[in-house]
Amino acid sequence: MIDVNNSPGASGSEPSNDTSATRKNTTELVKATLARRYAAEKRFRFYGIFAIAASLLFLAVLLTSIFIKGLPAFTATKVQLEVTLDTELLGIDATANEDAIRAANYAAVIKKAMRERFPDATKRKQKKELDRLMSTGAEYDIARRVQENPNLLGQTVTLWLQADDELDALIKSGVDLTKPDAISTRMSDQQIAWANQFKETGEVKTGFNTAFFTNGDSREPEQAGIRAALTGSAFTLLVTFLLSFPIAVAAAIYLEEFAPQNRWTDIIEVNINNLAAVPSIVFGLLGLAVFINFMHLPRSAPIVGGLVLSLMTLPTIIIASRASLKAVPPSIREAATGLGASPQQVVWHHVLPLAMPGILTGTIIGLAQALGETAPLLMIGMVAFIVDIPTSITDASTVLPVQVFLWADSPERAFVERTSAAIIVLLGFLVAMNAVAVLLRKKFERRW
């Protein structure tokens, strides 16, 4: 019971003095600490800016080095050559079928054309060096033209043909070819002199390197392309998406909306989180043991890669999906339940549409992670040397990051730049996928 008459009186006059004294004191105390507090804040801000600047610097260094190394790979050098398509030399005549045309001896034709262009090469060694200026890809160029137009046989035509990687690098490096001593290259001085002649007469040109995007892998760097790896990546990701998205979303919905809260669901939840932390190489081992050795699926195939990457992506998508399902306000569920919607209707009509942007973002991030994954694919044999473009998910293929890994092993200078170029393409895809994720999120932004 509170005494009305006494309590206000008792706490009336005296405490008011007290409070004003305290107030004055407080002001002074606060003033004394203000400078210190602001200094602390300033320091903290500086740390933050420093951290961001440092990371931006590292990123810039990384990207710059990759771009500087990789950009030359997007251009290729071609050499103009007058070629006589001598049927005798080629070993075919006008009636030859397609296989015969493809198998004809174009190398001889090119060698002859080169010797005619540089008659000063007389010694055996010189002749060999001269032959090495042209890429073997030049033969395929001529073959394709002949296939398209068999009437060319027997005629003399002027063609732009692919140069060898050393010549390519020499031309693209833009050094002064008149001073061979100053150039660090595996080419001989004689070869450099020829290259200089080509250059001075305008018989070389540098253009967009279409071969890089249309060819499979090759031992010759100037012919090596990422088409096979890109297709392999696409197939693998397709398999990954088709498997992991429906399974993960279904699992997330069940766990979040329908599963009873008991020890079993707790165990499952913990294990899903653990699964997300398992090193990816372990999934590769699992894939090797189960999919290849036990189920006898084809080695090096996107289907196995997709299966393995699905295992790896599943927990990521499940966790992201559960988080975004959880973020749907319970009031929406209550509203629908209160109107008499069945639990399943509540999920399909209201919860899932609202959670979809988050789920899709999680999926894309998971897929981007899968796109960049190398280790598990090494385990299941997707590290093969693939020249042919895969046409189905059971064909042997490789993927972009593995291609990068393979090229990074090769000693040729041209492979170094191709490695970087492949990394640029890979980064481009990752950025594009993340951009799509951002766009999706923006487009379906929460509207409740």
Add this chain to the structure above:
Amino acid sequence: MVDKALNDTHQSAFDAIKETVGEFTVADPKMRTKNVDVFYGDKQAIFDVSLDIGNNEVIAMIGPSGCGKSTFLRCLNRMNDTIPTCRVSGSMSLEGEDLYGPNLDPVLLRARVGMVFQKPNPFAKSIYDNVAYGPRIHGLSNNRAELDDIVIGSLKKAGLYDEVKDRLEAPGTSLSGGQQQRLCIARTIAVSPEVILMDEPCSALDPIATARIEELIDELRENYAIAIVTHSMQQAARVSQRTAYFHLGKLVEVGETNHIFTNPSHELTENYITGRFG
């Protein structure tokens, strides 16, 4: 020590509530509850509550936070089913049908006993689809024209039609708070329920929007039985015909609103509505 003493006073206050004061039955009940106990796990939230909801009446449930009034309201259309640990015993019936019996599926029950929530919670759909959702899932209309009739009729009954008739395709969330709450009421009455439960429907609204909702409640009384939980005693006094006072999970007193707000019989009711510490 202090906790112990506090618990003791709590316990003695709890024990002091014996029987419900006042007449908890009505002559023609829409819903009838008898000796209802509700448990959340081991904790009992409602103790032996018996209360009728009459036809065409607004019954207000008041009481301090945690007194069980919302829990009781949610039992009336089995919204508590979504909480796995919740257990209900005692008898509850709608027009003589047992709420927890085999004949009344919860989905059907919720179509007959609608609910309006504390926070306006329109779906992330258009105004039209918000109202049409209930009739659609229950198959209440055969064609688009019938559905249009239901939607427009419900919006009119909720006093919202004139404000939104030009933008039925606009998202429901684009409306103001008060309009959203009326949209939620329109959505509820689109299913033609028999009883409407309201869980603090105005707690998030300003006084003008509140007045509109209260006016609407008064109009809806002609066709529905309405049970409303509110923290505002003035609101309970304004909109209801009968008032029930809950305390510590027990129904302390129920009676005519006129009586409760001028001369309540139980001391706890008196203390609560006059703002005293009991």
Add this chain to the structure above:
Amino acid sequence: MDKLHLDQHISQQFNIELEEIRSKVLAMGGLVEHQVSNGLTALLECDGDLGRQVATADFEVNNLEVGIDEDCIQILARRQPAASDLRLIVTVIKVITDLERIGDEAEKMGRFASELADTNQQVAYRKELRHLGGLVKSMLRDALDAFARLDVDAAIKIAARDEDINAEYNTLSRLLASHLMEDPRNVSALLKITWCARALERIGDHSVNICEYVVYLVKGRDIRHTSFDQIQAEFSTKKF
């Protein structure tokens, strides 16, 4: 006023406001009682000065009424009282109206007393008036007492005493009527006496009202226009 638990609101300020109103009403009651007493004395003692003093002091009563009224309206507007608080405020508003009327009647008596004294007119029926006045004074005092103590039983009993006052007043008015017929020369003085008797009777009626408000305040039942037997029957059987 312990029954109303005015000191138990969660809002301390509300407690203080209600307590203030209550003490103001009691102060007003004391003042009015004093006025009635003085008015009666002035009449019986033919004290013109005292009569004038009573007449001029009425503004104090009026001021108090206006002040308390204002306080009550403030509480209604700002606190929206319910149940016992609401009944208290409503009762106070009504009680002060009756008190103000009683003050007016006292003023009237004071004025007539001063007029009678100024014109050296003789005050007849002094004994009867003293008797009636005594009854009315004690009834008013007891009614205010019952209000202060929220004593329902006492209030019901006090209200019943109005019968006696009415009977006394009727006797007095009959006497005055016959005197008027016999002695028309004293008409003006006798009429003033009649008015004073009437004023005393009205004060009794207002006291009854106050008692009825007390019952309403405590029991929440309006017992106006209900017979005494009914009230007795109801409140003696029902135990709150």
